[in-house]
Amino acid sequence: KNEVEQSPQNLTAQEGEFITINCSYSVGISALHWLQQHPGGGIVSLFMLSSGKKKHGRLIATINIQEKHSSLHITASHPRDSAVYICAVSRGDYGGSQGNLIFGKGTKLSVKP
Amino acid sequence: EAQVTQNPRYLITVTGKKLTVTCSQNMNHEYMSWYRQDPGLGLRQIYYSMNVEVTDKGDVPEGYKVSRKEKRNFPLILESPSPNQTSLYFCASSLSRGDVSYEQYFGPGTRLTVT
Numbered sequence: 001k002n003e004v005e006q007s008p009q010n011l012t013a014q015e016g017e018f019i020t021i022n023c024s025y026s027v028g029i030s031a032l033h034w035l036q037q038h039p040g041g042g043i044v045s046l047f048m049l050s051s052g053k054k055k056h057g058r059l060i061a062t063i064n065i066q067e068k069h070s071s072l073h074i075t076a077s078h079p080r081d082s083a084v085y086i087c088a089v090s091r092g093d094y095g096g097s098q099g100n101l102i103f104g105k106g107t108k109l110s111v112k113p
Numbered sequence: 114e115a116q117v118t119q120n121p122r123y124l125i126t127v128t129g130k131k132l133t134v135t136c137s138q139n140m141n142h143e144y145m146s147w148y149r150q151d152p153g154l155g156l157r158q159i160y161y162s163m164n165v166e167v168t169d170k171g172d173v174p175e176g177y178k179v180s181r182k183e184k185r186n187f188p189l190i191l192e193s194p195s196p197n198q199t200s201l202y203f204c205a206s207s208l209s210r211g212d213v214s215y216e217q218y219f220g221p222g223t224r225l226t227v228t
Contacts, residue, residue, distance in 0.1 A: 033217065043203060045216040086156065099144060099163050099209070100171060105155040 003027050006087050006104035013111050019074040021107045023087030026068065030092030034061050034072050037084040037106070046072070046085075077111045084108050115140045117220035119204050125226045126194060134189045134223050136204030144209035145187035146171070146217070147179065149200040156203070162187055163209055194227045201225075 004025045013019050023032070034046040047054050047061040049070075054061050058077075063070040074081055087104040117138045126132055136145065146161035148171075158171030162181040176198055178190040187206075191198060202223045208215040 035217075035219075041201070041222050043205075043219040043222075045218065048216040088156070099146070099161045099169060101146065101148075101158050101161075102172065103148075103156040103158075105153075 002105070003102050004087055004089055004104040006085075006107050008107060009105070010108045011110070013077050013109070015078055015111055015113050017077050017111075019077050019081075019109065019111075021072045021085050021087075021109070023070045023072070023104055024068060025070075025087075025089050027089065027102070028092050029089040030098040031090040032063055032070050033088040033090070033101070034070075035086040035088060037086060039083065043086075074109075079111045079113050082110050115218070117204055117206055117218050119202075119220040119223050121223060122221060123224050125228065127228055128195055129193050132191050132194060132225075134191075134202060134204075134225070136187045136189065136220060137185050138187075138206040138218070139185065140206060140218065141184065142206035142208055142218070143184070144207045144215075144217075145181065146205050147177070147187070147189050148203045148205065149173065150203065150222075151200050159189070159202075194225075196227050199225060199227050 007022045031050045033048050036046050037043045049063050058075045060073040084106045086106045088101050090098045091100040092098050120135045143164045147159040148156045150156045157173045159177050160179040162168045204220040205217040207217045
């Protein structure tokens, strides 16, 4: 079983729809990261959070430490949001270094006009 | 401009021929890391460094070496590349303050093919 699981693997949405991508993890963490990988391959960091909720423009990320679960929401989706969204966690368990990152396999989002 | 640079961006080589992929950042970040990305397996961490002269293994360190002699550079060395090291490689950096994590900045990637 993977230590970081994302769902769904693939997601197709119509422009304007509200989108949710989920991430569950089974290890102790010091932080959780949401990344976006563009069709051209480049990776950018969207959020890094260890508790609560963060918002940036139309993107919202939440984390529930007790349930070991995080969600990434996109409001009023647009075709330019089409990308692969990747969840990653910085390990913080059993003396593991918070520099050790483990990744989910990503969610491929396609937003149709 | 704040950035992480990697060189080369594309490389085709033969089995056993030593190679180095360079990574450099201009943001004075303490933390640097190398990842590989493979279809169906996603991103996996190879090595990381919390600061100068401090390096640690990630989840897939076999066949790779790193060094962190200065803050801005973190080269990835393949002493004897094999075809199973054909992959897309990313370098990343971030601030690091004790046990506090910060967002990572990624390089553009290096596509390596080993024949």
